[in-house]
Amino acid sequence: QKELLLTLKGKENVTKSGQKINLYANIGNVSDLAAVLKNDAGGIGLFRSEFLYLEKDTFPTEEEQFVAYKQVAETMAGKKVIIRTLDIGADKQVDYFNLDKEDNPAMGYRAIRICLTQPEIFKTQLRALFRASNYGNIAIMYPMIISVDEVRKIKAISEEVKEELTKEGIPFGNVEQGIMIETPAAAVMSDELAKEVDFFSIGTNDLTQYTLAIDRQNAKLDSFYNPHHEAVLRLIQMTVENAHKAGIWAGICGELGADTTLTQRFLEMGVDELSVSPGCVLPVRKAIRDAE
Numbered sequence: 001q002k003e004l005l006l007t008l009k010g011k012e013n014v015t016k017s018g019q020k021i022n023l024y025a026n027i028g029n030v031s032d033l034a035a036v037l038k039n040d041a042g043g044i045g046l047f048r049s050e051f052l053y054l055e056k057d058t059f060p061t062e063e064e065q066f067v068a069y070k071q072v073a074e075t076m077a078g079k080k081v082i083i084r085t086l087d088i089g090a091d092k093q094v095d096y097f098n099l100d101k102e103d104n105p106a107m108g109y110r111a112i113r114i115c116l117t118q119p120e121i122f123k124t125q126l127r128a129l130f131r132a133s134n135y136g137n138i139a140i141m142y143p144m145i146i147s148v149d150e151v152r153k154i155k156a157i158s159e160e161v162k163e164e165l166t167k168e169g170i171p172f173g174n175v176e177q178g179i180m181i182e183t184p185a186a187a188v189m190s191d192e193l194a195k196e197v198d199f200f201s202i203g204t205n206d207l208t209q210y211t212l213a214i215d216r217q218n219a220k221l222d223s224f225y226n227p228h229h230e231a232v233l234r235l236i237q238m239t240v241e242n243a244h245k246a247g248i249w250a251g252i253c254g255e256l257g258a259d260t261t262l263t264q265r266f267l268e269m270g271v272d273e274l275s276v277s278p279g280c281v282l283p284v285r286k287a288i289r290d291a292e
């Protein structure tokens with residue numbers, strides 16, 4: 001089995017009938033890059049940038065972030081690298097953020113909500129990302145979106161950052177900006193959201209949690225946490241359809257993307273990209289090539 005998978009390195013992600021799909025990898029640290037290359041992923045579909053914040057006892061500087069993002073961009077040598085802006089809060093607590101204890105952290109002050117409330121933290125990360133975009137093919141992705149209004153606020157801030165960099169004579173590339181679809185609100189509003197962004201990436205871990213009202217961290221509920229629930233699959237389908245109507249692409253970066261029992265179904269839905277943990281790239285490639 002393992003040898004069979006190795007023969008799939010360098011092969012296309014194409015079905016028997018010629019349908020192609022992008023197959024990228026999810027990473028959470030610069031040190032995961034070796035596994036991305038070894039498993040022949042076509043790019044990075046989700047780089048969880050939290051590690052930069054979690055491994056320190058104070059805010060990472062713009063320069064520290066820039067160095068890390070640049071390294072990823074250069075290592076991937078022109079392949080797409082989708083970096084998610086910070087998703088701190090809920091299960092990922094960092095002392096120096098001084099977040100209050102909350103009764104419902106998963107539904108609380110986290111991710112983009114922190115970034116829009118404390119734009120100086122957000123702008124530092126965006127400056128580092130745009131600067132690093134000069135060294136490769138970086139795209140930026142925003143987590144936990146629920147509304148068009150949020151996206152417009154984000155775009156205003158990223159425009160400000162670009163203007164500042166331009167004024168300072170600092171170069172940056174052409175950066176695709178997309179959002180994660182991981183709340184039912186975002187999936188339901190995906191027709192409107194699609195007009196505002198360059199791509200969607202569906203976060204099925206949180207989308208399942210919020211759609212089914214089941215805490216993804218509560219082991220007692222494991223038997224109820226069912227990402228195959230038809231409600232979740234319908235939201236995925238709807239999101240992909242609305243993306244295509246607006247002429248943008250839609251991928252899946254939650255764990256469900258690696259579920260080979262659903263590969264055929266995702267292809268039928270017209271999903272454009274799957275981003276999976278590095279070790280799942282070749283098994284998913286096999287499932288794609290075995291699909292009709």
Ligand code: PEP
Binds near residue numbers: 206
């Ligand atoms: C998700 O929610 O599906 C996702 C990819 O993000 P995370 O697992 O980091 O919350």
Ligand code: MG
Binds near residue numbers: 143182206
């Ligand atoms: Mg998530």
